[in-house]
């Protein structure tokens with residue numbers, strides 16, 4: 153595959169195809185006529201040739217022109233006047249027209265090299281030489297990695313082939329596929345160190361998630377093959393489209409999480425069951441989404457209404473059906489709850505439930521993500537009875553103070569599902585539902601779980617190869 | 630007549646009512662009556678009783694008391710005119726003649742006749758020809774003692790007390806003051822102006838925050854009271870807080886129609902404040918005694934401790950029959 157050593161036209165053109173900057177003109181003169189070829193490099197540095205003009209001598213002179221004038225006009229039109237752009241003339245026959253043509257070309261570009269050689273088809277030779285030329289730019293595989301400062305994904309290049317690499321060269325690169333849908337192998341070319349000059353190719357590789365060592369072969373400039381990836385096919389999207397689908401970050405590895413489901417038991421069977429339905433639904437959703445169930449803890453608390461028309465203050469407490477249990481245990485605990493008859497219509501024992509949860513939570517070592525989901529109809533009792541004529545909690549628990557304490561000390565996120573919309577903008581439901589507030593007949597459980605921080609945000613999947621910081625030995629932005 | 634029990638209306642000649650009552654609908658009249666019998670029963674000065682003069686009034690009285698004590702809720706709103714004929718009967722005072730100490734004269738129990746027309750309180754907003762209204766005005770004209778119920782909560786929300794009172798007083802004055810009988814141009818009644826529902830947070834809060842309340846050092850429940858000399862000012866303040874600007878003029882209206890020394894202001898509650906029995910004293914964070922119940926009605930939460938319910942009645946009795954209820958115990 154080496155064409156340098158032979159000298160003559162082949163050797164001359166091979167050298168020029170490596171070294172030319174903007175344009176290389178090759179004029180083929182033979183017995184029949186004249187053909188002008190041009191070689192240019194595309195934006196990613198691949199040399200491409202094209203025949204720009206072709207004429208028989210008879211055609212050139214048909215309108216009464218001299219050959220000299222006709223060729224000079226063609227040269228002015230098609231051949232760069234810039235001395236930096238080389239011109240090669242190859243002549244395989246002698247004669248009047250051939251002489252005139254060379255003179256005209258020499259007049260336009262005095263530095264043009266004349267090579268007398270026969271039996272060579274210049275078009276074919278140029279095709280062969282450009283395909284076998286070494287790379288004029290560096291080729292990288294585009295990969296994503298996490299920025300050290302903040303974990304955001306950024307795109308960098310992993311070197312496949314440096315400038316000067318020869319067709320047939322091979323490279324290996326280790327990457328991780330993060331999505332079950334496979335990944336896009338995009339090769340970008342770099343003319344300088346600052347930014348890629350363009351995309352050489354982008355192909356979809358249907359590889360399974362996990363680490364892969366890819367073998368890349370430089371077929372020819374502008375064509376990199378990954379012979380060991382079966383089913384590779386061109387990705388027809390624009391690069392902008394590909395980039396637009398990329399997530400800002402990789403989904404976090406699961407961290408321990410604790411969901412406390414507090415369900416009001418007071419009400420009709422239908423009301424109660426609608427509340428339990430959503431508690432169960434959210435628990436199931438988490439169980440399904442959580443890659444490691446060991447990391448997920450669920451608590452279930454049932455609470456009812458206070459009793460006020462007895463001689464002594466009501467000391468009943470919410471029932472803790474499960475604490476920091478598995479999703480299966482939480483499910484069973486939820487099943488064990490029973491509806492209760494409301495003993496007071498306008499408020500329920502939310503504050504007592506919060507007190508119970510707070511005591512439990514603060515006894516545990518600071519756990520990472522703690523979320524409270526309260527599902528019920530009635531707001532909490534105030535610590536002191538107010539103008540709205542809702543009697544104070546018998547134990548004087550202060551729901552707002554308890555909520556704040558857990559938010560501050562345990563980073564608690566609190567969401568609610570209400571039977572009906574909160575009565576006013578100052579309703580405690582709004583504060584309790586500061587993370588999310590849904591009505592029981594219109595719950596977006598997915599969004600609820602995301603807002604509670606229990607499942608990652610639905611981000612775009614990373615469709616590019618990923619390299620972790622540790623294995624990222626180099627590369628450039 | 631100072632040492633007899635019957636006057637001015639002699640029992641033998643079919644007595645006129647002594648005391649009439651009025652106030653807007655929902656101001657608490659029926660509840661007040663129900664509480665009155667409980668209050669008299671609870672009174673340390675045993676011996677005072679509320680009795681019905683006829684069978685209807687007697688069963689009605691029993692019903693009212695039961696509603697409060699057994700059902701622990703308020704009597705249903707009065708739908709139609711109900712005429713109660715009641716009498717408060719005191720302990721018979723046996724009088725001994727100093728010169729003949731070993732025989733007692735036949736005792737006579739002091740009696741105050743209450744005539745209560747319990748009616749829908751929005752009468753005065755309605756047409757002139759209302760029979761209920763005529764019956765009320767008749768009863769006001771015939772009586773010499775009035776209990777006027779002022780509901781601060783209703784005033785804060787609806788604010789129609791001025792309109793009612795103004796219309797009623799002009800009606801009564803039109804009937805009584807045209808002749809020469811009352812030369813000073815004032816109505817002859819004694820009037821007990823009762824602020825109702827003191828237990829309601831919207832009333833008690835204003836009293837406490839306005840600095841109107843005091844603690845009675847002898848009261849182990851430590852219930853905040855508005856002392857008698859401050860009730861008039863408290864009443865004025867409540868009138869100012871009302872929904873309707875005219876309410877501010879109620880006090881002036883009353884004082885224009887009645888002799889100043891025949892007006893007395895009371896802060897009342899038919900059910901009293903809630904006291905947690907474990908705590909055993911008033912708790913400013915938890916005194917709500919009337920709460921919504923699961924059935925959509927109201928429930929009286931704790932013990933019923935009527936506040937200033939018998940006091941206005943006995944004050945009027947004392948004023949109307951000074952000899953009969955002479956005890957200074959009823960002055961406050």
Ligand SMILES: Nc1nc2c(ncn2[C@@H]2O[C@H](COP(=O)(O)OP(=O)(O)O)[C@@H](O)[C@H]2O)c(=O)[nH]1
Nearest residue numbers: 654655656657658659660703826898899900919
């Ligand atoms: N908190 C409180 N509410 C009362 C009291 N008395 C009456 N009420 C309320 O006022 C409503 C109307 O009372 P009622 O006696 O029927 O008024 P009336 O229309 O003047 O006879 C009752 O149903 C209770 O809700 C009281 O002493 N305290």
Ligand SMILES: [Mg+2]
Nearest residue numbers: 659706707747
């Ligand atoms: Mg009534």
